[in-house]
Amino acid sequence: MSLHLHMLPPSVNNLTVRVFLRASGLDHTEENAWGKTRSDEFMGKVPAHLTPAIETADHPRGAMWESCAIMMYLANKHGLEGLYPSDPGRRALIDSANFYLTGTFYPLVSRSTYPRLGFPCYPGEVANSDLGDDVKEAARKESEAALAEPLSVFENYFVNDGFIGDGDGPSIADIRLAATLEFLAMNDTALPEWAQSYVARVEEALGNAYSEPAADVRGFVAHVKSQA
Ligand SMILES: N[C@@H](CCC(=O)N[C@@H](CS)C(=O)NCC(=O)O)C(=O)O
Incomplete structure (x- = not known):
């Protein structure tokens, strides 16, 4: 499964997911989205034109945004009990x-x-x-x-x-x-x-x-x- 993060380096919304991906050890690639968020290509995948956004093939739409929702999705998917306990x-x-x-x-x-x-x-x-x-x-x-x-x-x-x-x-x-x-x-x-x-x-x-x-x-x- 490939996991690709679109991010803006000076943003704390983006910092959240960048830290999470490193802390979780999930294999991923990162791309600076500066100047690209309103492009047809980006908005075709992320209509809200927001970062952080991830692309991953097994997501129902192939891509998603919202820092907290991304962390919840990936933690659920990979059973990251320490970062997101199921209790x-x-x-x-x-x-x-x-x-x-x-x-x-x-x-x-x-x-x-x-x-x-x-x-x-x-x-x-x-x-x-x-x-x-x-x-x-x-x-x-x-x-x-x-x-x-x-x-x-x-x-x-x-x-x-x-x-x-x-x-x-x-x-x-x-x-x-x-x-x-x-x-x-x-x-x-x-x-x-x-x-x-x-x-x-x-x-x-x-x-x-x-x-x-x-x-x-x-x-x-x-x-x-x-x-x-
Ligand atoms: N609530 C969202 C906020 C996301 C957000 O505001 N992203 C801004 C950067 S901080 C963005 O990508 N803006 C680019 C645009 O609107 O084109 C989250 O937590 O992920």
């Missing part, structure tokens, strides 16, 4: 963390960091409007301040000084959260201490599987900050 309670914690991240936390992450990263913001958002720079910065700051609440939920409910899903090592939800926290280096508010130790704990447990692709995001963030 219903532990799995519930992991699924809940991932859905909370993509549904509630990530929109605040993108609204606070994308304007500074120079990434496109979503239609209808203040950053994507004709409003003045002061209004846009006020909206960005508001999103940055609103991150405190979900961060505290991750700290006290999901992470609890350990890993999400209460295992001995990182789960797919830890990969998703640690990768996402990388972008918060763009904000004025320092990453809380618990979150700094958490990312370090996930990185230590995963080793190069985390550090190697994370270097692309960290390098990009450092470059953008050096230009500010």
Whole structure:
């Protein structure tokens, strides 16, 4: 079975699946999708034009996207019990963390960091409007301040000084959260201490599987900050 990943190196959505594929040891190839996501060829396979996206022949449509769904699919398919335990309670914690991240936390992450990263913001958002720079910065700051609440939920409910899903090592939800926290280096508010130790704990447990692709995001963030 061949497994091909389309990815964008500076993106934390993509970092998630890049780390997961390395941590799981699944044989795969990787291709930089920069400038290709809106091509007929790419959209013929991935109509949402989103990365990360995988191509694998035995998937019902041959290709799929959404970082968490990709990890769930591949973990289910290959029985990756350590990364995605089948125990219903532990799995519930992991699924809940991932859905909370993509549904509630990530929109605040993108609204606070994308304007500074120079990434496109979503239609209808203040950053994507004709409003003045002061209004846009006020909206960005508001999103940055609103991150405190979900961060505290991750700290006290999901992470609890350990890993999400209460295992001995990182789960797919830890990969998703640690990768996402990388972008918060763009904000004025320092990453809380618990979150700094958490990312370090996930990185230590995963080793190069985390550090190697994370270097692309960290390098990009450092470059953008050096230009500010
Ligand atoms: N919720 C999705 C978000 C994916 C996403 O926003 N991908 C962006 C890069 S961060 C993308 O590929 N954009 C290219 C495009 O829209 O053409 C996930 O977690 O995978």
